[in-house]
């Protein structure tokens with residue numbers, strides 16, 4: 001981890017994505033004194049098998065669950081962009097909204113989802129791919145260049161992000177040790193109660209997956225990323 005990281009912005013598609021992909025890493029960053037902000041692009045209002053659930057009620061429940069999970073991990077701010085679940089497209093409006101958040105929070109490190117389709121269908125959900133691609137486009141060049149989105153000026157000056165971690169499981173460049181914060185990751189994940197029928201099963205799967213990722217480096221548990229370093 002680069003010593004000069006003070007501010008971190010985690011941008012994900014849905015409530016619970018940050019905890020699944022980077023909850024342990026976020027817990028470590030906040031323990032080390034870094035300020036972490038979450039930006040959640042959608043309101044997660046389609047993630048329910050309860051036929052009596054309405055999208056409005058679900059969005060409110062999921063926002064509250066996300067705030068609770070963020071508190072467990074020591075996240076300083078949670079922003080919701082309010083896009084409808086499962087309908088994210090790479091539009092100018094979304095690029096403008098994400099670029100505004102990057103300029104507003106001025107992160108040294110951005111953590112985002114992978115823009116790539118894999119055959120892990122859950123992990124490469126269409127919203128994840130769309131949001132991941134938009135975040136990378138905003139890190140470079142849209143949040144950086146003053147002529148991109150002139151309407152963001154003068155309130156939101158251009159910003160240069162130094163590093164990006166892209167959540168990645170298949171051939172990751174960076175395997176992050178989360179052994180000593182695994183309990184916090186699971187406690188934060190458990191806050192998303194509307195998403196789990198049996199959290200015991202979820203915990204088992206997350207422990208197995210994290211142990212597998214850590215194996216090559218000798219870590220009990222790990223999260224995995226690709227790492228992009230900018231402005232060296």
Ligand SMILES: [Zn+2]
Nearest residue numbers: 013014017125
């Ligand atoms: Zn998701």
